[in-house]
Amino acid sequence: MATTANIHAPLGAATILRVVDGISHAFEAVAEWNTTRKTRKLLSQLSDAQLEDIGLVREDIAKI
Numbered sequence: 001m002a003t004t005a006n007i008h009a010p011l012g013a014a015t016i017l018r019v020v021d022g023i024s025h026a027f028e029a030v031a032e033w034n035t036t037r038k039t040r041k042l043l044s045q046l047s048d049a050q051l052e053d054i055g056l057v058r059e060d061i062a063k064i
Contacts, residue, residue, distance in 0.1 A: 036064060039064055040061055040062075040064055043056070043061045043064070044058075044061055
C-alpha cells in the first residue's frame with residue numbers, strides 16, 4: 001500500500017501565520033508612528049529661521 005505525503009499545511013499553521021503577520025505589521029506601524037512623532041517634536045523645537053533654512057514653515061510640521 002502506497003502512502004501519500006500530506007502537502008497541506010497543518011490546520012492551525014495558517015492561523016498562526018496570520019496572527020504573527022498581524023503582530024509584525026502592528027509593531028512596524030507603531031515604530032513608524034514613533035519615528036514621525038520624534039521628527040515632529042524635534043522640528044517644532046526649531047526656530048522659524050532654522051525651519052526656513054531647511055525649506056519648511058511651521059505649518060509643514062503637522063503634515064509630516
